[in-house]
Amino acid sequence: xxxxxxxxxxxxPVGEHYETSLRRLALxxxxxxxxxxxxxxxxxxFVGNALGGQLSKQEHLGALxxxxxxxxxxxxxxxDAGEASGGAALRQGYIAVASGAVDRAVVVGVExxxxxxxxxxxxxxxxxxxxxHEGAQGVVPAAIGGLLMRRYLHEYGVALESFEGFSINxxxxxxxxxxAMYRNTLEPGHFARAPMVADPVNLFDIAPEGDGAAxxxxxxxxxxxxxVPLPVRIAxxxxxxxxxxxxxxxxxxxxxxxxxxxxxxxEQAGVGINDIDLxxxxxxxxxxxxxxxxxxxxxxxxxxxxxxxxxAISLDGRAPISTFGGLKSRxxxxxxxxxxxxxxxxxxxxxxxxxxxxxxxxxxxxLNLGGAGATAAAHVLERLE
Amino acid sequence: xxxxxxxxxxxxPVGEHYETSLRRLALxxxxxxxxxxxxxxxxxxFVGNALGGQLSKQEHLGALxxxxxxxxxxxxxxxDAGEASGGAALRQGYIAVASGAVDRAVVVGVExxxxxxxxxxxxxxxxxxxxxHEGAQGVVPAAIGGLLMRRYLHEYGVALESFEGFSINxxxxxxxxxxAMYRNTLEPGHFARAPMVADPVNLFDIAPEGDGAAxxxxxxxxxxxxxVPLPVRIAxxxxxxxxxxxxxxxxxxxxxxxxxxxxxxxEQAGVGINDIDLxxxxxxxxxxxxxxxxxxxxxxxxxxxxxxxxxAISLDGRAPISTFGGLKSRxxxxxxxxxxxxxxxxxxxxxxxxxxxxxxxxxxxxLNLGGAGATAAAHVLERLE
Numbered sequence: 001x002x003x004x005x006x007x008x009x010x011x012x013p014v015g016e017h018y019e020t021s022l023r024r025l026a027l028x029x030x031x032x033x034x035x036x037x038x039x040x041x042x043x044x045x046f047v048g049n050a051l052g053g054q055l056s057k058q059e060h061l062g063a064l065x066x067x068x069x070x071x072x073x074x075x076x077x078x079x080d081a082g083e084a085s086g087g088a089a090l091r092q093g094y095i096a097v098a099s100g101a102v103d104r105a106v107v108v109g110v111e112x113x114x115x116x117x118x119x120x121x122x123x124x125x126x127x128x129x130x131x132x133h134e135g136a137q138g139v140v141p142a143a144i145g146g147l148l149m150r151r152y153l154h155e156y157g158v159a160l161e162s163f164e165g166f167s168i169n170x171x172x173x174x175x176x177x178x179x180a181m182y183r184n185t186l187e188p189g190h191f192a193r194a195p196m197v198a199d200p201v202n203l204f205d206i207a208p209e210g211d212g213a214a215x216x217x218x219x220x221x222x223x224x225x226x227x228v229p230l231p232v233r234i235a236x237x238x239x240x241x242x243x244x245x246x247x248x249x250x251x252x253x254x255x256x257x258x259x260x261x262x263x264x265x266x267e268q269a270g271v272g273i274n275d276i277d278l279x280x281x282x283x284x285x286x287x288x289x290x291x292x293x294x295x296x297x298x299x300x301x302x303x304x305x306x307x308x309x310x311x312a313i314s315l316d317g318r319a320p321i322s323t324f325g326g327l328k329s330r331x332x333x334x335x336x337x338x339x340x341x342x343x344x345x346x347x348x349x350x351x352x353x354x355x356x357x358x359x360x361x362x363x364x365x366x367l368n369l370g371g372a373g374a375t376a377a378a379h380v381l382e383r384l385e
Numbered sequence: 386x387x388x389x390x391x392x393x394x395x396x397x398p399v400g401e402h403y404e405t406s407l408r409r410l411a412l413x414x415x416x417x418x419x420x421x422x423x424x425x426x427x428x429x430x431f432v433g434n435a436l437g438g439q440l441s442k443q444e445h446l447g448a449l450x451x452x453x454x455x456x457x458x459x460x461x462x463x464x465d466a467g468e469a470s471g472g473a474a475l476r477q478g479y480i481a482v483a484s485g486a487v488d489r490a491v492v493v494g495v496e497x498x499x500x501x502x503x504x505x506x507x508x509x510x511x512x513x514x515x516x517x518h519e520g521a522q523g524v525v526p527a528a529i530g531g532l533l534m535r536r537y538l539h540e541y542g543v544a545l546e547s548f549e550g551f552s553i554n555x556x557x558x559x560x561x562x563x564x565a566m567y568r569n570t571l572e573p574g575h576f577a578r579a580p581m582v583a584d585p586v587n588l589f590d591i592a593p594e595g596d597g598a599a600x601x602x603x604x605x606x607x608x609x610x611x612x613v614p615l616p617v618r619i620a621x622x623x624x625x626x627x628x629x630x631x632x633x634x635x636x637x638x639x640x641x642x643x644x645x646x647x648x649x650x651x652e653q654a655g656v657g658i659n660d661i662d663l664x665x666x667x668x669x670x671x672x673x674x675x676x677x678x679x680x681x682x683x684x685x686x687x688x689x690x691x692x693x694x695x696x697a698i699s700l701d702g703r704a705p706i707s708t709f710g711g712l713k714s715r716x717x718x719x720x721x722x723x724x725x726x727x728x729x730x731x732x733x734x735x736x737x738x739x740x741x742x743x744x745x746x747x748x749x750x751x752l753n754l755g756g757a758g759a760t761a762a763a764h765v766l767e768r769l770e
Binding site for chain 1: 386406408435436438439441442443444445446447448449451452457458459460461462463464465466467473476477480481483484485486508509511512513515516517520623624625626627628629633641642645755756759760
């Protein structure tokens with residue numbers, strides 16, 4: 001396989017873009033990524049999107065967005081893996097360029113979900129669970145988070161407040177990110193007073209859904225430097241799955257797909273987890289953040305929350321996460337989230353993260369989950385020296 | 386890139402499977418394909434599906450079906466390109482194996498659309514068009530077919546009855562296929578008396594939507610013969626796009642994506658269109674069949690229908706198409722159609738097409754369209770000698 005690099009990144013702010021259609025959001029991100037790369041045109045477009053069919057009533061986004069972005073004729077397809085659609089689309093783009101099938105590919109993640117009634121949006125989100133066994137009972141993703149968190153509290157005997165460090169860190173970082181959806185900071189104590197969403201998940205445990213689009217341009221590393229001064233090498237790429245319904249997992253507190261995907265991506269990159277300078281992980285729920293830190297080997301089972309409590313996850317800590325606010329503060333535009341993560345890691349390792357810069361960051365991990373770990377897409381991105 | 390072959394094929398009958406869920410249909414096809422290959426297990430699963438989100442309210446089919454098929458942990462994603470989702474999923478599976486990223490991949494196309502009211506189904510199908518410009522006006526896919534056909538009749542001055550040969554051929558072949566949805570034959574004269582669906586498209590011009598699933602197992606050609614006596618080599622694979630909305634195309638009667646995709650697939654295979662023994666093309670409408678024959682170079686513009694009128698498209702003609710009934714008689718399970726086509730071409734070049742066998746078939750083309758040509762997936766399959 002050919003070595004592949006990211007030569008351009010772009011994104012829109014995450015928010016409630018009532019005035020901007022799904023296709024226009026995607027276009028803005030693609031244009032920004034091309035501008036960043038200084039190149040125009042690509043041979044393929046992979047679209048990460050989760051709910052465009054149910055909410056915008058628009059399928060077939062590959063051809064639609066390729067044409068709308070002025071890339072008529074190119075190879076194009078939409079990739080769906082629930083909330084991991086962005087990471088899965090990045091994986092397809094990576095493979096396409098790595099294989100030699102195409103020389104330059106655009107990956108865009110896009111989601112338009114807020115211009116709906118709460119009822120419509122929640123009904124669509126039931127489709128992100130196992131519809132027959134979970135969704136049919138009204139188990140929305142927030143309830144899945146509640147089940148996981150309840151089990152974590154029970155199994156490890158920790159207090160609900162143990163998770164507040166994740167939200168405080170996310171908002172501290174998001175407050176400095178002009179593309180973040182909620183730029184307020186949280187102080188210790190806010191968390192304990194937050195209203196419940198799906199007991200024990202409170203308003204500060206769960207990430208807000210938002211509209212947005214992010215894009216990256218991929219090219220063979222061999223040529224990357226001809227185009228841009230700071231290519232970001234995809235040193236490792238992997239996608240793995242686990243049972244979508246929680247009842248089919250051997251343990252609620254083991255994210256098997258995360259272990260598999262991160263393990264493979266690190267192995268491909270030839271590095272260990274301690275060689276990773278930052279992680280954009282999938283903090284749709286604080287408990288998911290804790291579990292991911294445990295699965296990647298940065299904390300023992302039941303102790304992921306301690307990294308947050310100790311401040312290890314802050315920008316200058318030993319394990320920075322959610323450096324632009326994560327899903328919690330930057331916002332969670334489902335099928336776009338995985339591409340936002342890649343853009344953010346790329347900016348970090350390029351040293352262009354501004355007020356959110358992790359000092360000396362050279363290598364980062366983008367970890368995008370769908371279905372609370374049913375799909376895990378892991379990408380190790382590093383500065384091309 | 387590594388050379389890739391199909392080492393197993395499987396499918397369910399196409400029909401109204403009210404009693405069988407989407408996941409169970411997919412499972413049946415995957416099991417049949419594994420059984421055909423004599424192998425078990427694969428490292429990746431690519432799912433072609435168009436309307437599962439809107440109609441079954443189930444997203445995230447990659448992880449869901451991987452787990453349901455006993456492939457927990459594997460790389461998995463759903464690929465959507467409207468009615469070309471099956472062909473696009475095959476393309477992703479091909480690239481994944483060709484790249485070396487995975488050693489064995491399953492591609493399954495699945496669709497469950499009939500257990501719905503006509504109103505619900507038509508509303509979902511609006512999402513297969515450009516929703517903002519076509520769907521919003523109530524322009525369902527049948528109406529798109531009507532616009533194309535009206536233009537064809539006008540531009541080339543041919544009569545509506547000129548197209549009946551396509552339907553007669555499809556039903557003659559489908560009548561012998563136990564997996565076909567409508568196994569009745571059509572006689573000359575039936576066509577002229579058929580009720581209108583979307584003037585001038587009549588009931589015999591348009592393919593029926595159906596439920597079904599089809600699957601193929603892909604492996605490197607290098608190892609294919611270790612597993613099966615009759616591997617089918619993917620000699621050429623390509624995916625191309627065109628504008629989804631008809632108003633953005635330079636000509637309604639030019640399917641630019643078909644030209645691009647078929648041209649690339651033939652070039653990769655190192656053959657010309659006259660080296661192709663049969664074509665499973667996308668006869669969702671008779672006019673689309675005529676246009677595809679013109680685009681691939683088997684007929685001059687405006688003369689595609691003549692191949693049907695002359696009988697050239699029958700099993701023993703010089704350009705056999707829809708050899709198992711095509712979309713018209715076998716049925717059109719949207720996102721599964723492209724994989725059915727691949728299975729049917731594979732059976733033909735393996736010499737296992739039974740009563741539908743094209744004499745001496747060694748090489749065939751699977752041509753799957755979405756959005757009336759907005760996406761075209763072309764695969765040249767040949768018997769591995």
